Amino acid sequence: MNNMNFQVNLQGIIDLLSNHLYSDPGVFIRELLQNGIDAITGRKRLGHTFEGQIKVELFTSTPRRMSFSDNGLGLTQTDIELFLARIGSSIKKENLDTSDDFIGHFGVGILSCFVISEEIVLITRSAVSEEGLEWRGRPDGTYSLKTLTKKVPIGTTVYLSAKPEYEEYFEYYQVSNLLNKYGEYLPTPIVLSEDNYNMNINESSPPWLMSKKEAMEYVERTDYSTPIDIIPLHSHLGGVTGIAHILPYAVSLQDEKKHRVYLKNMLLSDKMSNILPSWAFFVNSIINTTSLKPTASREGFQENDLFHAVCDELGVCIKRYLIELVDKDMDLFQQIIRIHYVSLKTMAVEDDALYELFIRHLKFETSYGDMKMDDILKDHTTILVTASLDEFRQIARVAKAQELMVINGGYVHDLDLVRNLTQVEPHITVEVLDILKFSNRFEELDNEDHALTQPFLKYASHLLEKFQCQPLVRWFEPSEIPVMYNTNQEVNFFRLTEESEKVANPLFSDIVLVIKDELYEKPYAKLCFNYNNVMVRKAMESSDLTLQKASIELFYTQALLLGNHPMGPEELRLMNDSLLHFMNRGFENANGALQ
């Protein structure tokens, strides 16, 4: 059996890189910068004393050309054959103990130059050799190599000439933008020149080395908004230093996160979403790492164990900042809570220490309006919390009139936050409200009134059975509310199955029947009549059965309408009929009075 080699189609690989791996043709600048920086690092490791420098020169020829030079390690003929001309092999991963010093290691970066240039010409002299070499690589996979007779300095210069459709990537403004974007904070000086005009690209100090004041001003300049504060970020494991700036406006968990991340001072991505824990959406960050490993596209990190550990460590920095802030600057802490309460609630749910720290400062919607937990706890030792927003809306007004403190647990995390209260405040009782039993809390009628109301309730029960609703009567405030309709998801679901059953084909309706019969004992919504309401009393005391029927139907449909509950065709018809009934009665009475 013969062992054969795979054949590699270089043009296909270039197409793969340009169309699928790299998001922008401009990444060739990043790859060349990285090769230059790595070469300078490599030469320094040899013990050479020299000032590293990268020089980029633009030529206004046709087609446009550019050269990219460094005074780094250079390449010997063997290096060229082993690493440059061999796709996927890199000198930087050969030597494992030094590989951490370098930015590149996949051995494909240089190919990005073929996206914008027909040919790569590389003039090089190795730091360990006297001879200069010229390598010409072409996208069809062929290359030539020759020894130069004239002496060249140690280092490497790459010459590129623009493909017609990529001329703009050779223009001054574009190249300076790209150099600036990727290399602004690289420690090695980068000079861009055209027609004898030289510009230093990287003279600024990186934000992660700035003082807090400088970092505030920096974010203000770059983001056009003043951050609330700066949080220093460090991760020992990931060799990370950075800053997180607290956004001065509210953002949601779903908003796109845009953390700016540098690898060994070179920009890796300006829209990384997952380097911080998901709850930290109230900050944007700028961080530099020396240890995380990039993906081959160099636009993100490999999401390995180290990456997740770094993410956790950065989360701890943010938590620690908030814990210290509570002691140091309560006003600032309150300001952060006011704007970013959703983020902070998410943190409090996840972390017991933060829960204890935050809970009294967090705001909740209650039957008394929006209130801070601290204020809620001042006056209440028993707290009711609803399981959903819909349930809260059904009872908020009535609960307040009964002087009941009910918290809306329908917003994200609020139910969990309130339920956990007993762990930090043992004298507090928290009860998740059973909406269908809510009206049982109200005052019962005395025996005499109770007996009087029974025929009316029996009739109402008969009329409302088909709507899966059971009536009851209680005395409650406010007196203007004649009835309160309470339902929950289970009742709604059950009613939905009944509706489906009516319209479904036989097979489906059999399935629905099984679900209903097997899984559920039929749940009922509750319609609580208010004995404190004049109209309810009149309806109950009336001996006219048709009038009672119309009033029960009208009370019921009016309660649905006021509570924003969906009304089916049958209920709409009821409302219509009962209204017409009362109009008719009204006109008959009026006409009778006139005659």
Ligand SMILES: Nc1ncnc2c1ncn2[C@@H]1O[C@H](COP(=O)(O)OP(=O)(O)OP(=O)(O)O)[C@@H](O)[C@H]1O
């Ligand atoms: N300016 C340079 N000076 C010295 N050697 C270079 C230079 N540019 C490229 N090389 C050599 O060519 C090899 C291939 O470079 P290439 O950019 O394709 O990949 P890499 O930098 O090793 O890894 P990555 O794909 O992650 O960028 C390098 O490993 C290095 O040995």
